Amino acid sequence: MSQMGPPRPGASMPAEKAKDFKGTFRRLVSYLKPRRKKLAAVFIVAILSTVFAIVGPKIMGMAITELFEGAYGQLQGVPGGGIDFGVIGQILAVLAGLYVFSSLFSYIQQYMMSTVAQDTVYDMRQDVNKKLEKLPLEYFDGRPNGETLSRMTNDIDTIGSTLQQSLTQFITSIVTLVGILVMMLTISPLLTLIAVVSLPLSLFVIGPILKRSQKYFSSQQKNLGRLNGHVEEMYTGHQVVKAFGHEAKSNEQFDAVNAELYDAGRKAQFISGIIMPMMSLIGNLSYVLISIVGGVLVIQRAISIGDIQAFITYSKQFTQPITQTANIANIIQSTVAAAERVFELLDEQEEVEAVTTSVLARAKGAVAFEDVDFGYGDNLLIEGLNIDVEPGQTVAIVGPTGAGKTTLINLLMRFYELKGGRITIDALDSREMSRHELRHNFGMVLQDTWLFNGTIRDNISYGKTGASEEEIVAAAQAAHADHFIRTLPDGYDTVLNQEVSNISQGQKQLVTIARAILADPPMMILDEATSSVDTRTEILIQQAMNRLMAGRTSFVIAHRLSTIKHADLILVMDQGQVIEQGTHEQLLDKDGFYADLYRSQFSAKVAI
Incomplete structure (x- = not known):
C-alpha cells in the first residue's frame, strides 16, 4: 500500500522537561471542582478522625499520671494514697472509645475519597477517549501507538493512585501537624519551641531536593511512555522482527530506552529517598533534646510525668506528618508530570469541523478534484491535481510505491485537509459538509484488514447499526463468506481472538x-484488497468486490494491473501527479508509463 506521510518519530527522542508545573497542577485540581461537596465531607471526616487520634496520647498521659501519683502516694504513706483502678479504667474506656471513633471516621474517609478519585479518573479517561475520536489521522501517523496508550493507562493510573492515597494522607498530615502543635502548646510552650525548631530546619533541607527531583520524575514518565511504545511495536510485529533477524537490534533499542528509564527512575527515587533519612535525623535530634529538657522539668515538678510522656509521643508524631508531606510532595511531582502528558494529549489540535452549509443525504457518486494542492508541512507533494469521476464509474489508481495513491484516498475521506483547491461530491464542496456525513457515503475495504475481538456477526454488523440477522447473512453470502463461516465450530457466533489469528x-x-456490503454506501474505496491472499481466494474476493462495486462509484488502488483491466477510468500517478489517465486499452495504445508498468508485470510473470 502506498503511503505518503510525515516521518515517524523514533524511539530515541529526548525526554522533555515539565513545561508548566503550576498551570498543570491548577488544571488537575479543576477536575476535582465538581466534587467539592464530597471533598469537603472528606476533609471534615479526616479532621474528626485525626482529632480523636491526637487526643489519645493526652488521655493516656492522664492515666499514667494517675497511676504514678497513686503508686507514689502509696509508697510515701500518704493517707488515701494508692492506685485508683476505677478512675484508670474510666480513662482507658474513654481512650478506647476515641480510637474506635477515629478508626470509624478513617474508614469513612477512605471510602469517600476512593469514590472521588475513581470518579475523577473516570472523567479524565472519558475526556481522553473523546479527544482521540477527534484527533486527525496525522496525529496517529506521527506517534507510536504505545505512547498514546501509556498516556491513557499508566499516566491516568498514576493520577488516580495519588488522589486515592496521597490526597487523604496530605489532609491528615496537615490536620495532625496543627492538632499536635496545639496539644503540645497546652502541655509546655518551652518544649513546643524546641520541637518547632525542627520544622524550618526540615523545610530548609528538603526544599532543594524537591526542586531537583521534578525533572527526574518528568523524565521517568517520558521514558516509560517510550518504552511502552517500543514494546507495543515489537510485540505486534514480532513475526517480522524474527523473520528479518532483528531480535538483537530490538533488544538493543529496548536496552537503550530501558537504561534511560532506569537512570531517570534511579535518580528520581534516590533523591526522593534521601528525604526520609534526613527527616529522621532531624526528628531524632529534636526527640533527644526534648527528653533531656522534659526530664529536668519533671524533676522540678514543673510538668507531670504523664504530660511529659504524652509530649514525647507528640514530638515523635510531630515529624511524621512533615515527613509524609515531604513524601507526598515527591509523589505530586510525579503525578503532575503524568498529568502534563495527559493534558498535552487533550490539548492536541483537533480536526476542524466547519459550520456545515451543504447536506449530502445519499450521494449519486460524482466526484471531482479541482486544482488540489497538498503536502505534509510546507512542501507540496500534490499540486494542481484535477480529476473528474462520473457516478457509477470504477476508477483504478495505479503507480509506483510512494506515488500518492493512498494520499489521494486520505484527501477524499478528509483524513487530511487540503492546502489548496477543493474536492466536490455531487458538485458540493466536501469541506462544507460534516465529516460524518461525508464518510457515511463511503465504504472502505483496505489491504490491512481490521477486525476486533468479538463474534463474526458483530464484526459484520459493524457496518450497519441495528442490522437484522437476515441482512448480515445476505451480506456474507454476497461476499462469498457465508460458506466458510458456517464451517466454523460456532458459525456466525465464532469469537475472533484478540489477534484475530x-x-x-x-x-x-x-x-x-x-461488512462493506452491509453498509450499502453509494461510493466504495478498495485499497489492494487481494494482495496477500492465494489465487483461489483472490478469485472469490474479486467476485465479491465486483458485486460490491456494481452501480457504485468505486476507487480501486491496485498493484496487480491485471485486476483493473475493466475499470472505466485508470489514473496513473507518479510523485503526487496524475501523469496519465484513460481506459486500459487507451493507456496501452499510448505506450507510456502505464504500458511500461503493465509489460514489466507481465514479463515478471513469464519469467517466473
Whole structure:
C-alpha cells in the first residue's frame, strides 16, 4: 500500500522537561471542582478522625499520671494514697472509645475519597477517549501507538493512585501537624519551641531536593511512555522482527530506552529517598533534646510525668506528618508530570469541523478534484491535481510505491485537509459538509484488514447499526463468506481472538467485504484488497468486490494491473501527479508509463 506521510518519530527522542508545573497542577485540581461537596465531607471526616487520634496520647498521659501519683502516694504513706483502678479504667474506656471513633471516621474517609478519585479518573479517561475520536489521522501517523496508550493507562493510573492515597494522607498530615502543635502548646510552650525548631530546619533541607527531583520524575514518565511504545511495536510485529533477524537490534533499542528509564527512575527515587533519612535525623535530634529538657522539668515538678510522656509521643508524631508531606510532595511531582502528558494529549489540535452549509443525504457518486494542492508541512507533494469521476464509474489508481495513491484516498475521506483547491461530491464542496456525513457515503475495504475481538456477526454488523440477522447473512453470502463461516465450530457466533489469528487472511478480507456490503454506501474505496491472499481466494474476493462495486462509484488502488483491466477510468500517478489517465486499452495504445508498468508485470510473470 502506498503511503505518503510525515516521518515517524523514533524511539530515541529526548525526554522533555515539565513545561508548566503550576498551570498543570491548577488544571488537575479543576477536575476535582465538581466534587467539592464530597471533598469537603472528606476533609471534615479526616479532621474528626485525626482529632480523636491526637487526643489519645493526652488521655493516656492522664492515666499514667494517675497511676504514678497513686503508686507514689502509696509508697510515701500518704493517707488515701494508692492506685485508683476505677478512675484508670474510666480513662482507658474513654481512650478506647476515641480510637474506635477515629478508626470509624478513617474508614469513612477512605471510602469517600476512593469514590472521588475513581470518579475523577473516570472523567479524565472519558475526556481522553473523546479527544482521540477527534484527533486527525496525522496525529496517529506521527506517534507510536504505545505512547498514546501509556498516556491513557499508566499516566491516568498514576493520577488516580495519588488522589486515592496521597490526597487523604496530605489532609491528615496537615490536620495532625496543627492538632499536635496545639496539644503540645497546652502541655509546655518551652518544649513546643524546641520541637518547632525542627520544622524550618526540615523545610530548609528538603526544599532543594524537591526542586531537583521534578525533572527526574518528568523524565521517568517520558521514558516509560517510550518504552511502552517500543514494546507495543515489537510485540505486534514480532513475526517480522524474527523473520528479518532483528531480535538483537530490538533488544538493543529496548536496552537503550530501558537504561534511560532506569537512570531517570534511579535518580528520581534516590533523591526522593534521601528525604526520609534526613527527616529522621532531624526528628531524632529534636526527640533527644526534648527528653533531656522534659526530664529536668519533671524533676522540678514543673510538668507531670504523664504530660511529659504524652509530649514525647507528640514530638515523635510531630515529624511524621512533615515527613509524609515531604513524601507526598515527591509523589505530586510525579503525578503532575503524568498529568502534563495527559493534558498535552487533550490539548492536541483537533480536526476542524466547519459550520456545515451543504447536506449530502445519499450521494449519486460524482466526484471531482479541482486544482488540489497538498503536502505534509510546507512542501507540496500534490499540486494542481484535477480529476473528474462520473457516478457509477470504477476508477483504478495505479503507480509506483510512494506515488500518492493512498494520499489521494486520505484527501477524499478528509483524513487530511487540503492546502489548496477543493474536492466536490455531487458538485458540493466536501469541506462544507460534516465529516460524518461525508464518510457515511463511503465504504472502505483496505489491504490491512481490521477486525476486533468479538463474534463474526458483530464484526459484520459493524457496518450497519441495528442490522437484522437476515441482512448480515445476505451480506456474507454476497461476499462469498457465508460458506466458510458456517464451517466454523460456532458459525456466525465464532469469537475472533484478540489477534484475530483464528481465521485466515483471506477469510478476514471476506468478512470486511461483507461488512462493506452491509453498509450499502453509494461510493466504495478498495485499497489492494487481494494482495496477500492465494489465487483461489483472490478469485472469490474479486467476485465479491465486483458485486460490491456494481452501480457504485468505486476507487480501486491496485498493484496487480491485471485486476483493473475493466475499470472505466485508470489514473496513473507518479510523485503526487496524475501523469496519465484513460481506459486500459487507451493507456496501452499510448505506450507510456502505464504500458511500461503493465509489460514489466507481465514479463515478471513469464519469467517466473
